[in-house]
Amino acid sequence: MKFIIAIIKPFKLDEVREALGAVGIAGMTVSEVKGFGRQKGQTEIYRGAEYSTNMLPKVKLEIATSDELAAQVVETIQQTGGTDSIGDGKIFVFDLASATRIRTGETGDTAL
């Protein structure tokens, strides 16, 4: 099993979620996060007083998936989440040691 963390642009969330649903991903955890990378922050100006914010809002997806689906998930996020500009985000893949469904106690791929 793999555990995938993807940081994407917030306005791309719906598109990515639909595309992942189409490849068979049945659940994910979504958080609103802040961070920075090459895109840096943005500047706010109030009556000439400039405040540059270092952090930008992003959306973090956490997806647990079977080994077979993992590559397809990464490819789907990469294709639907991108805008060909800096600040599109990153995808990280981890090996997942175990997964348990709390209600039934099922483990492994069947728990996903």
Place this chain on the structure above:
Amino acid sequence: MIRKFICGAGALGASMFAATTAFAQEAAETVTEAVAEVAAPVAEVAAAVPNPGNNAWMMTATILVLMMILPGLALFYGGLSRSKNMLSTMTQVGAAAALAMLIWVMWGYSMAFGPNTSEGFIGNFVSSGALFLSSVTPDSTAATFSDEVISEYVFISFQMTFAAITAALVLGATVERMKFSAVMVFTAIWLTIVYFPIAHMVWAGGGLLFKLGALDFAGGTVVHINAGVSALVAAIMLGKRKGYPSEPMPPHSLTLTMVGTGLLWVGWFGFNAGSELEADGFAGLAMINTFVATAGAALAWMAMEKLSGHKGSALGYCSGIIAGLVAVTPAAGNSGPFGAIVLGVVASMVCYFMVAKLKPKFGYDDSLDAFGIHGVGGIVGAIGTGVVYQPLFGGPGDGSVGTAAQVWIQIQAVGVSIVWAAVGTAIAITIAKLVTGLRVSAEVEHDGLDIGEHGERAYN
């Protein structure tokens, strides 16, 4: 009809008591023997009777100016402050205005518009009489600019709201760090030694700047230059907010600032058109000018932002509106509509330059730009009024005083107000510092004045 009260005690307190009691008696048409003082009409003059239409308009205008203070200015300033100082900012505005109302009926009206004006030197600066409104009755009247009159109580109320909003305006420069108690002490002294004399100088028949021929329709000098300069001096003497300018201090709610801006604009029609003291054509002129100068100024500020390479902003729109309103105040009934538009646009551009470009270089902490907009906009408006007043530029003047001569008179009036306000504010701040101390503790400033000074939070 003018009535005089004969006060047995003669003391001020007794005088107020007499006035109030006598009024109550007349209203209820009952006489109680417990009251020693007797109201005796000693002079019967066949005087003009107030036109109910004018009275009704002036009562409406008065309430509109109150709306400028609460909730208008309170929301405008409150939205610009940080959320931890929201209640403090709004409460200071409201409390200063309330204190100003009480002081106005005790000795403010007397000093600014009292019936006794001495001919000598002192008459240039203050009047006397009518302390605690002792000579005022429902029948007494105040002159307008024609042969009409309005009820004196209405005139007193109208002018009272001007004193109240001016006192509140100053606080825009001192919010987020000045003690509430210091605000109260400062307001009482400042009104007495700065506002009342300047109001007398500009608006009362014997006043120095009135006699000079200075044009100030609705208070560009009395209210805005006065408040703006006082705000600057107060802000410098008080010192910067902790962390200014290195820490970000963005406005906590531009939504509320926008709401406050709208209330101020609407209320300003009472302020400007009401200053005609009648519901006549000049009130109409003041009204159209208060629309179009403001509209021009709002867009001019956004255009300046765009030309400076930024985005046209909501706060820029609001700031432009205030700058335009301030600039058109002295010109409201003294300008044609297109002169007013030019005045609003120019004032907006100058204020933008002052607030966005110059202020950061000087480094003083005029927190909500009371000086940058009211002071600077007021100066542009006051001097510009000398130009747009001329018939050549579509103004209502008769051209008997040339443009250069009128502008020179305006500059003199501005100069006198600046010096008077600066010196008076320095004295008032110094006294407040001695009585209560000026600033809250570093801990209260960090935690916010809402919880530190008032024991509440604006948002829970």
